Amino acid sequence: MSFWEKLVNFVSQSAGNVLTGVVEAVRTLFEGDPETRRQVAFSVSLIALSAKMAKADGFVTLEEVNAFHEIFEIPDKERANVARLYNLARQDVAGYEAYAEKLKGLCAGGEEGCPILEEVIDGLFHIAKADGAVHENELAFLARIAEIFGISEVRFKAICARHIDRGSNDPYRVLGVKRSDDFSTIRSRYRSLVAENHPDRLIARGVPKEFHAAANDRMAMINAAYEEIERERKAA
Template sequence: MNAWSLFGELINRLPAQAESILSAMVEMFRSFFWGDPETRRKVAFSVAMIALSAKMAKADGVVTQSEVAAFQQIFEIPEDETRNVFRLYELARQDVAGFEAYAKQMAELCSEDRRENDDAPRLTEDVLDGLFHIATADGVLHERELEFLQIVGSIFGFSDDEFETIAARHVALGVANPFAVLGLPDDATKAEVQKRYRELARQWHPDFMVARGVPEEFLEIANQRMAALNEAMSAIEALRNNRENRQA
């Protein structure tokens, strides 16, 4: 049985009422995927993305067609599982539990199988990237969406600098800084920039992402990451050329 089929079976077992489904969902999730960490990671990502997208829509108060399209870019949902995806979305949106409680539980689900001393991006980083992708789909990151993402990022364990690095791939918070996309200081050397570029290009390769639990259809975010990375590299190169020309 593939991950989507197991996802559907999990959702079908959820209570019919939206009130306080979070604890039931988490308990069922852990027992349902006991002994199958690979499938658990894939389903954890999907559950986290769907549930937190619903909570973000509730916090913002508006769901635009562009945001729906962005959601569908992330998930190529099998036709027979569409009903289950939107059932989870609506249950999460209507649940009395706040988005902070959801973020905490989703962080735990996405981190349970993380290997020790693993320097690869966290599955929660993929989730946060996906939420940014949806939030900015209409061309604007609204204040309530940014506040939501900052709180979720903090619950996920990201520092302010790490959050800024993730955000910089999608929107400039204040003055645009291409070094922020790479998570480097403004005075990073050319060698440091190139090394970091190679590391990120490897980490964001679709095969590498799938290996850590991100569904194969998550290519849209991988492509967006690489586009932001390449744009940042071009901007850094232009800054260096301008600096050298001034010194000549």
């Protein structure tokens, strides 16, 4: 059974539940299948929080909808089921902070600093910027979600730099290093990022293969930042 078939099965069994019911359904339905549980936890988190982000921003653009489908590459026959989960989250009276708290536990499973939570933030940025800009309300939303997830300010700024050009387009911030760092330190950081974003590592963290299009976009930005720094250092 494919990942999306399992997700559709999950949606059909938890339809109509509010946040707590959805979270408990994921834990119960996939208790004996940790790999699928991680994938479903990731997808449910990104779907639910993107719905809440749209509500916080006040509207959903066609570009954001297209970005959402680009991330997940949802087969036509299963889009209606994903839309059901999206609308459940959007209509739920629970605030986005409550969602983030619950989904943090669902994704991390008790693990501190769970890497999959950064993947959720990255995916939300990918959707938010689809209309050409990450708006003020969206950025505040994302910063608060990152805070709840326990993502450090330094890490959050590095994620921001991959998605937002604040005028400086600083490649050092993209890699999460300082201009004062020597090149060996920068190269080491770059290699760590490459290893972290290898498809096998993403799968091990529970990131569905359907999400890898966004991961490839991120890797391209990381490569470009490193190449720019390398050219700068050689020229100096």
